[in-house]
Amino acid sequence: MSRKLLLDKEHVPGIRGYDVYRREGGYRSVEKALKLTPAEIVEEVKRSGLRGRGGAGFPTGMKWSFLAKPEGVARYLVCNADESEPGTFKDRYLMEFIPHLLIEGMIVSSFALGSNVSYIYIRGEYAWITDIVENAIAEAKQNGWLGKNIMGTGFDCELYVQRGAGAYICGEETALIESLEGKRGNPRIKPPFPAVKGLWDCPTVVNNVETLAAVVPIINEGSEAYSKIGVGKSTGTKLISACGNINKPGIYEIDMTISVEEFIYSDEYCGGIPNGKQLKACIPGGSSVPILPANLLLTTAKGEKRLMNYESLADGGFATGSMMGSGGFIVLDEDQCVVRHTMTLARFYHHESCGQCSPCREGTGWMERILKKIENGKGEMKDIDLLWDIQRKIEGNTICPLGDAAAWPVAAAIRHFRDEFEWHVLNPDDCLKRNYGLAHYADPVYVPVTA
């Protein structure tokens, strides 16, 4: 059984409300943190090894230490709750069921960063969650954890929720800032980074919901105890949102030492594949990270068991590995069609491209059209190479990482499942009636030469 730091109280009845949350030890980290200096808290977070839980995995303490502190200029902390990466629904769970954990983490983090007004930017579709979080903020304020002169320390902090209105791109931090300023979510060119010039041109830190929640156990237990959980540079616990063809979809808190195989098949986690079907493929970290066939998912190219952590999931690079990403774990069974699944992702990125950069604006729609054509049995062999060419020309050529996020799923699908694409081209009638199936994707590891 994994150690739980964020969800350890999830089953306590009434934990959503302030009284129960406080009785169970809530807001202890604020009491502790406000007796430290902001620099000491930043140092604690650095030492904990906490990495951003939104997808990029950048060390949080380091991000905080980049924050500029010019005299007389406001600084802002913004919580990125614009969770929209397909396969990811963990932040929603935290906010819906334990909203005070996020608020507690934000108060400590706001103190550490010197932010007197902090914002939580929640995706617009999570409308009822906005109500839950606003309620919790009101409770925290009533009990003196927010407002003026918190606990007599002289620290003032207000917390506000801003609702988005439906745009995946606003999960990118500079697009989120633009949106919070009341504009279209067009990502900004970096530098300047938000740490220097962010919200209303002031120094700003943008952190994911789970990242800010993790600050609470780091302060409560100490950075040393936190960093001992996990392995290597994957410290602490990670929330995984598991979905697709599994028996027990949902949110799991893992300590990053378990294997992918255990995560999929053990009853403690996903509980295996339904209806006796076999595992075909998996996208382990949200739709933008590379899809892996079963064999490479469970075992690295070196023949080692793959583990559920940042390093092991990335082992082998993009040739034979993937990424931890946001922890959105999407499982495909033997009946699923990789071409069709990739097409839905291409359609997603086409829909969500902000349109600023031509490689992304034009390329995402082009990829969607070609994938639709192949899926409908109208593709030609040269379309597969064209797809490969388009994704290569998007990757790295856009202002923000949405271009890469759109390119990677297509690249990985062709890299590992090229025969399935070719089968669609060679069997235009058959591919409308049945799927390619499991093929050899679960055979012992064979490392293909990359295209």
Add this chain to the structure above:
Amino acid sequence: MIQFSDEKLNTINEIIKRYPDGKHKSALLPVLHLAQEEFGGWLDTPVMDYVATLLKIEPIEVYEVASFYSMYNLKPVGKYVFEVCQTGPCMLNGSDQIIDYIKQQLNIGIGQTTIDGLFTLKTVECLGACGYAPMMQLGKTYREHLTKDKVDAIVEECRAKAN
């Protein structure tokens, strides 16, 4: 006449206070949500112009935002909008069949509204409910683990509420 109630105007003033002086444009997204709820479920040009006047910004600043975000409707919609997710994880769990079933039951295509003005069917991209697929958004709520029976029940529920 397009005019928020005094209560809504108070809410808007409270929203504006969340931001530093002079940064009231930040209230645009929340105010557009309120406007859409208040003025018939979509944002007609006069409504957007009214919002521009309220926030003391140019109308074009409102149009460009309203057209960027997928939750703002720029055309009239039915009383109940079924927004069915069709992205990867929902597709793996049968969202295509759910969409086909809704089309057949309501006799409309994607993006269309029933003749009685009750229902609009939209397909949307990932709403963050992947573990509870297939799903749709209906107003402020999510309807998850959809089946044909559940769709029937939701249609009935909406019809009953409308009467």
